[in-house]
Amino acid sequence: xxxxxxxxxxxxxxxxxxxxxxxxxxxxxxxxxxxxxxxxxxxxxxxxxxxxxxxxxxxxxxxxxxxxxxxxxxxxxxxxxxxxxxxxxxxxxxxxxxxxxxxxxxxxxxxxxxxxxxxxxxxxxxxxxxxxxxxxxxxxxxxxxxxxxxxxxxxxxxxxxxxxxxxxxxxxxxxxxxxxxxxxxxxxxxxxxxxxxxxxx
Numbered sequence: 231x232x233x234x235x236x237x238x239x240x241x242x243x244x245x246x247x248x249x250x251x252x253x254x255x256x257x258x259x260x261x262x263x264x265x266x267x268x269x270x271x272x273x274x275x276x277x278x279x280x281x282x283x284x285x286x287x288x289x290x291x292x293x294x295x296x297x298x299x300x301x302x303x304x305x306x307x308x309x310x311x312x313x314x315x316x317x318x319x320x321x322x323x324x325x326x327x328x329x330x331x332x333x334x335x336x337x338x339x340x341x342x343x344x345x346x347x348x349x350x351x352x353x354x355x356x357x358x359x360x361x362x363x364x365x366x367x368x369x370x371x372x373x374x375x376x377x378x379x380x381x382x383x384x385x386x387x388x389x390x391x392x393x394x395x396x397x398x399x400x401x402x403x404x405x406x407x408x409x410x411x412x413x414x415x416x417x418x419x420x421x422x423x424x425x426x427x428x429x430x431x
Contacts, residue, residue, distance in 0.1 A: 257282055260415045266422045268415050273398045276377070280398035283418035288390040289429045291355050295348070297429055298357050298382055301327050307424040309417040312339060317366055323348045327359075328366050329378075333401070340401060341369060342378035354385035354392075373402050395422060 255271035262268070265286065270279040287294060297303065304311045313330040320326070324347045331340045343366045344359040359380040368374045380397035395418060 255280065261419065263419050264423050265426075266419045268418050270414060276398070276400060278400055279414055280396065281414050281418050282394065282396045283422050284392070284394045285422045285426060286387075286389060286391070287393050287426045287429055291384045291386050291391050294384055294391055294393065294425070294429055295355065295357070297425065299323050299325075299346075299348070301325060301346075304329070307421070307428050309420040309424070317343070326362070326365055330369075330372060331375075337401075338371060338373050340375050341372045342375045342399070344378060344380075354383060357382040357384070375399055375402055393422065393425070 255273055257269040257271045260268045260270045260281075266283055267285070268281055268283045270281050272278075273280045297307075301314045301316050304314045310332045311329060312332045315328045317326040317328055324345070326343065326345055328341055328343050331342065333339050343362050343364075345362050345365070347358050347360075349356040349358060359378075361376070361378045363374050363376045363378075377398065377400040379399070380395070383392075383394040383396075385392040385394075397418075
């Protein structure tokens with residue numbers, strides 16, 4: 231219980247900052263392919279762009295949630311996800327999760343520690359991922375990302391569920407931002423396509 235109490239301050243700050251930044255961002259259409267549309271924007275003072283990807287899935291919110299909360303399965307469908315580890319489960323399917331991200335050579339792989347919560351609402355359900363980089367020991371050989379926040383918005387409609395995925399991260403890489411930003415668009419397309427195929431199978 232005391233461990234969860236120590237999360238409250240950083241968690242609230244991250245929720246407020248990340249949510250406001252995404253809402254105020256100047257989203258620009260980047261690419262549309264296989265029924266997935268992607269827009270990008272800079273959040274706050276970051277030189278790296280965030281993405282917002284959207285698609286339609288012919289399945290219920292609960293069916294999609296079952297995949298999104300199966301954290302160990304992410305390497306099977308989430309683009310460039312090498313490994314996931316649930317550090318601690320909380321109430322109402324919340325969890326502290328460490329994710330290892332495959333990074334192109336010669337850069338070292340990255341990892342992120344996220345507190346994941348499920349937030350049902352009147353119009354849909356939000357799965358929110360808040361970065362808490364100090365909540366787990368760093369792993370030798372990996373670079374811990376201090377910013378790695380995101381969300382999934384699941385909105386039921388007549389055809390199934392509208393899915394919107396947002397992600398904003400700082401890869402902690404000493405390379406020009408344009409080199410990183412060029413890879414931001416295709417990954418979400420592969421991820422949402424794989425999620426759709428997995429859920430609709």
